[in-house]
Amino acid sequence: MSNVTVQGLFQELRETLLLEPLVPLPARPLPVLAPDVHRPGMALMGFAENFLPSRIQVFGESETAYLATLSEAEQRVAVERVLSLDPPVIFIAMDQTVPEGVLSLARERDFPLIRSTLPAVEFMTELAHNLERRFAPRTEVHGTLVDVYGVGLLFTGRSGIGKSECALDLIERGHRLVADDIVEIRRTAEDVLIGGHREVLRHHLEIRGVGVIDVQAIFGIRAIRMQKRVEVEVQLQEWDDAADYERMGLENRQTEILGVRIPQVAVPLFPGKNITVISEVIALNFMLKIYGYDAAQVLNERILESMRSSSRLRDYLEQDRE
Numbered sequence: 001m002s003n004v005t006v007q008g009l010f011q012e013l014r015e016t017l018l019l020e021p022l023v024p025l026p027a028r029p030l031p032v033l034a035p036d037v038h039r040p041g042m043a044l045m046g047f048a049e050n051f052l053p054s055r056i057q058v059f060g061e062s063e064t065a066y067l068a069t070l071s072e073a074e075q076r077v078a079v080e081r082v083l084s085l086d087p088p089v090i091f092i093a094m095d096q097t098v099p100e101g102v103l104s105l106a107r108e109r110d111f112p113l114i115r116s117t118l119p120a121v122e123f124m125t126e127l128a129h130n131l132e133r134r135f136a137p138r139t140e141v142h143g144t145l146v147d148v149y150g151v152g153l154l155f156t157g158r159s160g161i162g163k164s165e166c167a168l169d170l171i172e173r174g175h176r177l178v179a180d181d182i183v184e185i186r187r188t189a190e191d192v193l194i195g196g197h198r199e200v201l202r203h204h205l206e207i208r209g210v211g212v213i214d215v216q217a218i219f220g221i222r223a224i225r226m227q228k229r230v231e232v233e234v235q236l237q238e239w240d241d242a243a244d245y246e247r248m249g250l251e252n253r254q255t256e257i258l259g260v261r262i263p264q265v266a267v268p269l270f271p272g273k274n275i276t277v278i279s280e281v282i283a284l285n286f287m288l289k290i291y292g293y294d295a296a297q298v299l300n301e302r303i304l305e306s307m308r309s310s311s312r313l314r315d316y317l318e319q320d321r322e
Contacts, residue, residue: 004134022098023107037127038056044078055087058123058124059091067102091127093115133186137187143183144180145179146176148175150283154232164206170280177223181201235265
């Protein structure tokens with residue numbers, strides 16, 4: 001069962017979408033089961049073959065203009081066709097006058113009918129964006145999310161390894177905190193992950209030995225962000241002498257969150273290592289790759305070309321017997 005309800009949408013979007021209930025909202029929760037927003041158009045005239053059920057319906061100028069051409073009895077029949085699709089609510093856009101046949105049917109059915117002063121296209125765009133956010137797949141990750149040079153770095157690793165301390169150092173250098181300890185992540189498109197903070201933990205850091213600090217109060221509004229796209233996972237690890245760590249950067253490690261694969265960089269830690277500067281380099285290197293420049297690949301090609309050139313020169317000299 002969806003946790004999105006008509007009553008919840010109305011309360012949250014009442015001022016944003018300039019909403020006015022034309023029929024009192026029922027006391028029982030009315031679940032919204034799909035993020036789609038439709039205009040009934042042809043369904044009002046009786047053709048509903050390709051209309052999906054349980055979708056929010058919006059009456060724009062075309063729909064109300066058509067209903068105005070009908071008698072009150074015909075209006076009821078037309079709207080009954082739409083109600084047979086089990087919409088959770090019908091919105092009336094553009095502050096239009098609702099025909100009496102529609103109003104009386106809604107009152108009889110105790111069906112929510114809500115009017116907005118916004119034009120239909122603008123209204124549907126805003127409502128669809130809100131629904132997309134609410135229905136987006138979500139998960140929580142134990143870590144710290146920081147905006148570093150415009151790149152969302154998700155720091156992960158065992159508890160106490162230094163994620164928050166690294167974030168604090170980055171903030172002091174002018175970067176921006178999104179979330180610490182618990183990062184709420186949602187997938188907003190096929191390959192886009194958006195990370196944010198839990199409201200109760202909003203822009204606080206837990207620094208061991210110091211306690212909880214309020215980043216916004218100490219560093220100002222420029223030190224925080226409400227949300228940020230998650231683009232690279234920086235996995236902090238304790239140094240292991242037996243481990244074989246990546247040195248060239250040719251291995252494209254990846255991790256998967258909500259079905260979306262993003263680059264992963266494993267950074268081994270030992271005393272004295274400047275993880276803050278390394279984090280900045282990770283962000284900048286990621287941006288270079290986005291723009292088509294991969295330093296590791298360029299160096300590798302240069303080495304291979306040097307080896308090929310040396311081989312050609314050696315072959316030439318071996319054949320030059322004069």
